[in-house]
Amino acid sequence: MTFNSLPFLIFLPIIVITYYLLSPKWRWIMLLAASYLFYMWWNPAYIILILVSTLISFYSSQAIERQTSKKGKKKYLYLCLIINLGILFTFKYYGLFSQAFTSIADIFGVKAQLPFLNLLLPVGISFYTFQTLSYTLDVYFGKQKAETHLGYFALFVTFFPQLVAGPIERYDRLSPQLKSPHHPSYENFSNGLRLILFGLFIKMVIADNLAPYVEEIYSQPSAYNTYHLLAGLGFYSFQIYSDFYGYSTIALGSALLLGVNLMDNFKTPYLSANIREFWRRWHISLSTWFRDYVYIPLGGNRVKWSRWALNIFIVYTLSGLWHGANWTFLIWGTIFGLMFIIERFCYERFGITSTQKWGIRRIFGVIITFTIVTLAWIFFRSSSLSNALTMFEALWNNTALADSWRPDPFIMFWLSLFILLDILLFNNRFDKWCSKKPLWLRWTIYTLLIFGITAFSGIDNQPFIYFQF
Amino acid sequence: MNSLATKILPRLFVLAIIAFLLNWIYSVAFYPSDLKKIDLIDSLQKVIPRSDVIYFGESSNFSFVFEDDDQRRISDFISDYYPGLQFGTVNKGALHAGIYLKLLKQIPTEAPVNTIILSMNLRSFSADWIYSKLESLLQRDMVLISDGPPLWNRFRLGLKAYDNKTQKQRSMQVKNALKKDLLFLEPPCDFPNAVAWIENINNSPTSPWIEDSLAKSLAISFIINYGFRIDTVNNPRIRDFDKIIEYARQRGWKVVLNILPENTQQASLLIGPCLRKLMISNAKLLTKRYESQGAIVVNNLELVDSSHYIDKKWPTEHYDEYGRKMVARQIALAMRNIYPAHFSDVFMKSDFTCDFEAPSPFFVTLGRDSTCSHSGKFAEKLDTNNAFGARFVRHYFEVKTLNPRKITASGWFTGIYRPREVKLIISIENDKKQPKLWTATVSKDIIEYGKWDSLQVNANIPENFGDNDVIRIYFWYTGKNKVWIDDVNILLQTENLNAASDTILLIKN
Numbered sequence: 001m002t003f004n005s006l007p008f009l010i011f012l013p014i015i016v017i018t019y020y021l022l023s024p025k026w027r028w029i030m031l032l033a034a035s036y037l038f039y040m041w042w043n044p045a046y047i048i049l050i051l052v053s054t055l056i057s058f059y060s061s062q063a064i065e066r067q068t069s070k071k072g073k074k075k076y077l078y079l080c081l082i083i084n085l086g087i088l089f090t091f092k093y094y095g096l097f098s099q100a101f102t103s104i105a106d107i108f109g110v111k112a113q114l115p116f117l118n119l120l121l122p123v124g125i126s127f128y129t130f131q132t133l134s135y136t137l138d139v140y141f142g143k144q145k146a147e148t149h150l151g152y153f154a155l156f157v158t159f160f161p162q163l164v165a166g167p168i169e170r171y172d173r174l175s176p177q178l179k180s181p182h183h184p185s186y187e188n189f190s191n192g193l194r195l196i197l198f199g200l201f202i203k204m205v206i207a208d209n210l211a212p213y214v215e216e217i218y219s220q221p222s223a224y225n226t227y228h229l230l231a232g233l234g235f236y237s238f239q240i241y242s243d244f245y246g247y248s249t250i251a252l253g254s255a256l257l258l259g260v261n262l263m264d265n266f267k268t269p270y271l272s273a274n275i276r277e278f279w280r281r282w283h284i285s286l287s288t289w290f291r292d293y294v295y296i297p298l299g300g301n302r303v304k305w306s307r308w309a310l311n312i313f314i315v316y317t318l319s320g321l322w323h324g325a326n327w328t329f330l331i332w333g334t335i336f337g338l339m340f341i342i343e344r345f346c347y348e349r350f351g352i353t354s355t356q357k358w359g360i361r362r363i364f365g366v367i368i369t370f371t372i373v374t375l376a377w378i379f380f381r382s383s384s385l386s387n388a389l390t391m392f393e394a395l396w397n398n399t400a401l402a403d404s405w406r407p408d409p410f411i412m413f414w415l416s417l418f419i420l421l422d423i424l425l426f427n428n429r430f431d432k433w434c435s436k437k438p439l440w441l442r443w444t445i446y447t448l449l450i451f452g453i454t455a456f457s458g459i460d461n462q463p464f465i466y467f468q469f
Numbered sequence: 470m471n472s473l474a475t476k477i478l479p480r481l482f483v484l485a486i487i488a489f490l491l492n493w494i495y496s497v498a499f500y501p502s503d504l505k506k507i508d509l510i511d512s513l514q515k516v517i518p519r520s521d522v523i524y525f526g527e528s529s530n531f532s533f534v535f536e537d538d539d540q541r542r543i544s545d546f547i548s549d550y551y552p553g554l555q556f557g558t559v560n561k562g563a564l565h566a567g568i569y570l571k572l573l574k575q576i577p578t579e580a581p582v583n584t585i586i587l588s589m590n591l592r593s594f595s596a597d598w599i600y601s602k603l604e605s606l607l608q609r610d611m612v613l614i615s616d617g618p619p620l621w622n623r624f625r626l627g628l629k630a631y632d633n634k635t636q637k638q639r640s641m642q643v644k645n646a647l648k649k650d651l652l653f654l655e656p657p658c659d660f661p662n663a664v665a666w667i668e669n670i671n672n673s674p675t676s677p678w679i680e681d682s683l684a685k686s687l688a689i690s691f692i693i694n695y696g697f698r699i700d701t702v703n704n705p706r707i708r709d710f711d712k713i714i715e716y717a718r719q720r721g722w723k724v725v726l727n728i729l730p731e732n733t734q735q736a737s738l739l740i741g742p743c744l745r746k747l748m749i750s751n752a753k754l755l756t757k758r759y760e761s762q763g764a765i766v767v768n769n770l771e772l773v774d775s776s777h778y779i780d781k782k783w784p785t786e787h788y789d790e791y792g793r794k795m796v797a798r799q800i801a802l803a804m805r806n807i808y809p810a811h812f813s814d815v816f817m818k819s820d821f822t823c824d825f826e827a828p829s830p831f832f833v834t835l836g837r838d839s840t841c842s843h844s845g846k847f848a849e850k851l852d853t854n855n856a857f858g859a860r861f862v863r864h865y866f867e868v869k870t871l872n873p874r875k876i877t878a879s880g881w882f883t884g885i886y887r888p889r890e891v892k893l894i895i896s897i898e899n900d901k902k903q904p905k906l907w908t909a910t911v912s913k914d915i916i917e918y919g920k921w922d923s924l925q926v927n928a929n930i931p932e933n934f935g936d937n938d939v940i941r942i943y944f945w946y947t948g949k950n951k952v953w954i955d956d957v958n959i960l961l962q963t964e965n966l967n968a969a970s971d972t973i974l975l976i977k978n
Contacts, residue, residue, distance in 0.1 A: 006630035186476050204627050447487050454620050455495045457627025459609065 001041035002464065003250040004204050004457075011038070016257045024181035028155050031178070031258070035160035039123075042164075046122040049087055054157045056083045057132040058150055061139040065146040077140045081133070088129045091119050096325035124164030126322055130289055132157055135171040137293055144171055152179060161254040165247050165466045167265040167285035174260070182259025191431035194446075195253030198430040201449045203246030206418050207465075208458025209411045210239040216405060218381060221394035228405045229395050235407075236381055237374045238415060241270065243465045244283070249430065256431075268426050270373070273365030275339045278373060286322070290315050313337040323380070328388055332379040339372060414452055492620035500619040507610045509561050513572050516557025517580045522548075522804075523557040525572065526588040527564040529729050529796075532787035534779050538862040538939065539790055541830075546797030546815075547586070549830045551804070553811040555581070563603040565593040566709035571611045573716060584723040584807055586800060587713065590786055591731055591751060591770070592694045594706045596646030600639045608632040643693075650697045658743030663696035670740075687782065688739040694784050695736065695744055699751050701758065714762045723807050724764040727800055728752050729786045730773035736784075738775075767803045769796055791866065791937060816870045819961040823859050825849050832957065833860040843881040843921050843955035850953050851884075851946035858944035859957040866936040873961035878909075878942045879925035884952030888912050891952055892945040893924040899931060899938035921955070 001008050015034045019027055040047050060080035067073045089097070098114040105112040135156070138144035147153040156175050162168075182188075217224055217232030224232070248265035255262045269282035279287045298311040313334065320333015382388035425433055434442055505511050516523060524530070524544035533540040548556035559572060569587055576582055592598050608631045613622050625631065634642070647663045660666040667689050701707050710726075717724045733745045752770040759766045777792035778785070788796065798816065805812045823832040825847040836858060838850035849858045859880065882891050889910045898904040909926035930940070944954045 004628060006625065006628045009628070184473055186473055189473075189477070208627070443483070447491070450487065451491050451494075453627065454491065454624040455499055457624070459626050459629075461605070461629060461633065 001038050003247060003254070004200060004208075007041065012254055012257070019258055020182075020184045028151050028178065031160075032151060032155045032158065035155065035158040035163060038160040039158065039163060042123050043120070046120075049091075049122055049125065050128060050158060053084055053087065053129060053132050054150075054154045056080055057136050057157070058147065058153045061136050061146040062148070064136070064139050073140055077136065080136045084129050084133055084136075088125055090117070091122055091125055093321075093325040094119070096327075127166045127168055128157055128163060130286075130322075131168050134168070134289060134293060138171060147171070147175065159255070159260070161251040161258075161260075162262055165244070165251070165464055166283075167248060167251065167263050168289050169262060169285070173263065177260045180259070185259065188256050188259055191435070192253040192256035194431040194434050195249050195256060195429075197253075197446065197449050197453070199246045199249030199251075199253060200453050201246075202242040202249065202418060203464070204457035205414050205452040207239050207243035207246055208460065208462045209408075209414070209456070210235045210242070211458060211462045212460055213405065213407055213411075214239050214381070218387070218391070221391045222397075224394065224405055226395055226398035229391070231407075232405070233374050233378065233395075236377055237270070237370070238418070240377065240380070240465055241266075242418065243462075247464050247466065253431075264429060268422055270370055271366055271423065271426055272369050273362045274343055274369055275336060275372065276343060278369055279336070279340075286319065290319055294318060309341045312340050316340065326383075327385050328379045328382050331385070331388075332376055335372075335376045335379065410456055414456060417448070417452075488620070492618045495620040495623065496618075500613075500623070503623065504613060507613060509559065509564075509568075509572070509610050510575070510614060513559045513575060516559065517576055517582065519555050520557030520580075520582055521554045522551070522584040522586065523559060523576075523582055524586045524588075525564065525569045526558070526560040526586075526727075527590060527593070527786075528560075528562040529588060529590065529786035529788065530558065530560040532779060532785075533793070534789050537790035538864075538941075539794075541793075543793045543797045543800075544586070545830065546794050547801050547804075549815045550798075550801035550813060551808055551811045552813055554808060557582075561607075563598070563601055563607060564588075565590070565598065565607075566706045566713060568607055568611060570709050570713050570716065571614060573713065573720075575614055576720075578720075582722065584725065584804070585717060586725040586727060586804075587710075589710070589726045589728045589755060589766075591728065591748060591755075592784070592786070594699050594704055594751070595694050595697050596643050596650065597693050599705060600634075600642035600646065602636045602639050604639065605631075605633050647693065647696075650700065652696065652698055652747070654743055654747065658741070663692050666692050666696055683782070684739060687735075687784075690783050691736050691739055691744060695731065695748050695751075697751075698747065699754055701754070707758075710759065711762070714759060714764055718763065724759075725800060725804060725807075726755075726759055726764050726766045727796070728755060728766065728768045728770055730769045730771065730788070730792065730796060731786065732773075732775050732778050732784060733771050734775040735778075765803050765806070767799050769799050772796065772799060791864065794864075794867065814870075816867055819868075819871055819873065821861065821959040823861075823957040825955060831861055831863075833862075834858065838953065841883065841953050843883070845955075848953040848955035849944075850951055851944060852951045853949060856946050858946070858954045859942075861940075861942040861957075861959055863940045864936065865930075865934045865938045865940070868940070868961055869934075869936070871961055872963055874930055875962040876928045876930065876940060876942070877925065877960040877962065878927075878958070879923060880944060880954055880957035881921045881923045882944070882952050882954045883919065883921045885918055885950035886911065886916065886946070886948045886952050888914065888916070890946060890948035891924070892947070893926050894941075894943055894945055895926050895928040896941040896943075897928060897930065897934075897938075898941060899934055904941070905931075 001011060011034075015030075018030055022030055036047055036050075039050065057080055060076045063076040064073045064080075067076065094114075094117055098116070102113050135144065135147075135153075139146050147156070152175060155178050156169075156171060159169075159174065159178065214232055214236045217229060217235075221229060245266045252262050252264070263285055265283060265285050267281040267284065269278050272278035272281050295311055295315045298314065299307060300311065301308050303311070314337075316333045316337030317330060318333070319336070320329045320331070323329045323332070378391050379385075379388050382391060421430075434445065437445070504514070513523075524547065526542075526544065530542045530544055542558060542560070544556060544558040544560070548554070566587070566589075573585065590598075609626065609629075612626045612631050613619070615622050615625070644664075650662055652658075652660060652662055652666070654660060658666070660669060670685060670688055670692070699707065714724060731748055733748055736744045736748065749770065752768050756766045756768045772795055773788055773792040777789045777795075779787040779789060801812070801815075821829075821831045823829045823834065824845055825834060825837050825842070826845040828834070828837075834849050836850040836852075836855040837847055839847050840850065842848040849855075851858045861878075876895055878893055878895055880893055889912060891911050893909040895907040896904045897907070907926050907928040909924040911922065911924070942959055944957070946952050
């Protein structure tokens with residue numbers, strides 16, 4: 001089930017009403033069943049993977065807690081990591097691994113091929129795997145007590161608003177909220193509905209309408225001139241942002257209707273003045289996950305410069321690989337790692353830095369950062385390295401004369417409105433920002449968003465981009 | 470809880486008013502342009518106000534080969550037989566009865582439509598078509614014209630709230646249906662279902678396909694597409710056609726169902742007689758069922774010879790010009806009962822005139838122009854960009870009922886030209902590589918410009934003329950200025966010309 005579908009718009013109110021009608025002690029059962037139903041709507045068979053992941057993480061964490069020796073704890077941690085990451089590897093990375101294996105064997109003159117596995121990538125596998133891993137690691141490091149109630153733990157893993165595309169929550173943040181006996185609150189309802197409305201708007205009106213234009217540009221870059229290609233690349237920057245931001249916002253709104261506050265996953269990332277800031281504002285739940293479970297255990301920044309650079313490089317390369325089993329994602333991740341290192345080098349050697357205060361310097365930083373991010377998206381969007389290089393070549397050559405790429409004026413209007421709202425929302429969340437506005441302005445915005453969603457949403461089939469991760 | 474209700478209810482009321490107002494704004498300002506973006510609905514809306522007859526069809530209607538002299542659609546060929554009636558055409562690839570029904574419901578009661586012709590494609594009853602990957606797109610196109618407020622329908626479109634399945638899901642549906650549909654065939658083809666039939670082709674050690682993978686895959690395609698027995702209770706196409714007949718009865722429309730020709734010859738050749746028998750049996754079932762419901766059913770299943778099918782690598786209903794014209798003729802003949810007074814048999818037509826006042830189905834005219842004319846307001850302008858005028862092409866199968874032996878072509882022209890620059894040509898092509906030409910040219914020395922002159926040429930049709938041999942007649946201007954032609958006439962006569970007068974030059978001032 002996707003958020004921008006009629007079944008979900010029927011499912012959500014039923015769940016919310018039932019949730020508040022039930023006694024708090026039974027709510028977890030209803031939410032768990034609803035979450036499984038939500039997931040099984042897509043492919044019932046793959047619920048088994050979630051169940052396996054849930055059971056392994058639950059029991060291995062209990063075992064870790066029971067162990068007194070570090071060795072004993074490690075044994076169960078490794079067991080949990082091997083099974084969870086093993087499932088992730090098999091379903092997501094086996095294809096890439098097999099391809100790389102064949103290529104390497106070929107270099108040594110050996111004709112070797114691993115067996116072909118025709119597996120469909122389960123929706124949201126990276127999200128729920130990372131969420132369960134964070135819990136096990138927290139238990140291992142003693143930051144978190146192991147959960148004793150399997151039902152609540154299963155709900156933590158599968159809570160439907162954030163199950164398939166995040167935000168990747170931490171146990172200490174989400175679980176107490178799931179156990180808390182929430183009462184219906186007008187504030188939660190109004191804020192939740194505002195977020196859902198805004199999320200649907202940016203997914204259905206912005207992302208889904210930009211998608212066909214981006215597809216056109218990427219399907220044959222050499223047919224378009226540099227100006228069209230640059231516009232198309234800009235469109236993709238906004239498509240992926242509004243697609244993922246839209247999904248996260250609906251997730252936040254849906255959870256809020258149930259009294260649960262999920263973490264913000266985006267904070268106007270395209271207004272970042274440098275790459276470091278960009279990653280503090282983009283997919284925050286993943287960035288903080290890598291910070292807490294990879295970067296800091298590797299030594300963080302309390303190490304020598306060269307070791308720090310290596311840590312950064314590892315974190316961003318892994319972050320790239322997290323997105324997909326393709327060399328393009330690997331390069332996309334390393335680009336950000338390199339940019340991060342270059343930024344720090346410039347700061348330490350030449351004192352070049354950006355500022356939080358709005359002014360010419362910050363605006364310049366925002367433009368530079370947006371340009372780098374937009375160009376890096378080429379690797380993210382391209383299905384192969386050669387396609388990405390074709391795009392760069394076409395950008396450089398500017399020989400094509402095609403002028404058929406003309407975005408609809410209405411789409412440009414809605415995109416402009418979205419950009420304006422994004423600027424106004426700087427360091428703010430839509431629901432909270434809206435609640436401070438006068439009644440007439442609030443309702444004008446609601447009316448505009450409703451009209452956009454109902455009359456101007458994209459009609460082509462555009463699944464959420466991050467579902468594939 | 471009460472305070473919550475007092476806060477929520479007024480807001481819901483305001484939202485309802487907003488929804489009502491937005492629906493009104495959308496209906497007035499955006500809905501019509503959204504409808505125009507959907508080609509199927511747009512073409513229907515264009516033909517509704519001016520059509521007595523509407524032809525609904527899938528790709529069989531408009532598919533052609535570049536070698537076709539006349540690349541028009543089946544529906545256009547039918548309209549040639551009824552010059553007094555207005556024909557409209559609505560066609561799109563993979564169209565089927567479910568979509569026809571939705572489109573028919575869009576025809577307002579005040580529309581002049583009184584007959585609908587629906588192509589009844591046997592393949593469209595198969596699981597492969599019912600669960601086709603193209604179905605999602607067709608269903609998407611229909612959302613905007615569903616019942617309900619326009620804004621709600623547009624919202625549904627954004628939510629993809631229609632029969633919107635992925636290709637993988639559709640493939641699974643096809644596989645399941647092929648297993649489930651029982652065939653009830655007699656030996657040697659007593660396979661329970663199409664899957665077993667295909668497995669037999671794939672696995673049989675004595676299979677003749679082992680050596681020829683192309684033939685094998687084509688045979689499998691034939692079984693997937695035609696290896697079913699129509700289930701009159703569960704097949705959705707049957708339900709849709711039943712509803713169409715009922716709906717047409719309520720609206721007072723005549724219904725003509727066109728069971729399209731299928732390549733039964735190739736089916737027999739590839740698989741043996743079983744599949745052909747099954748196809749014939751399905752077509753008979755449809756004929757019987759819908760004739761009993763009052764429709765005119767034209768069973769063209771075996772009308773077109775295998776050689777006239779365009780696609781050789783997979784089964785389709787795409788025919789060359791001959792095939793399309795033959796289908797059109799059968800439909801036109803069947804419609805005689807509905808419009809006896811309007812029927813004019815194109816195959817019996819011997820006198821063809823083109824005065825350029827209105828487009829003529831028998832002549833291709835690219836330079837229609839009102840600068841000057843011999844009669845009426847229009848003539849055709851010929852110059853270096855449009856050197857050939859009033860092109861007339863007739864295959865022998867279209868005229869052989871008349872048994873014509875002689876052709877007379879004549880026409881008027883004016884403009885700036887020199888001797889032999891304006892030609893009227895009859896080309897008899899029973900061997901397309903070396904056509905036999907009869908040419909009339911202006912050979913006189915003194916030409917009075919500004920006057921209308923005429924040319925006439927006669928030719929004999931050879932005795933050994935075959936069905937696909939061609940009579941081609943046209944004006945040809947080889948000069949660098951401009952001439953205009955008008956009132957072109959072509960006469961097919963049964964008497965023979967004197968052999969000596971094959972090439973005739975006539976100048977009338």
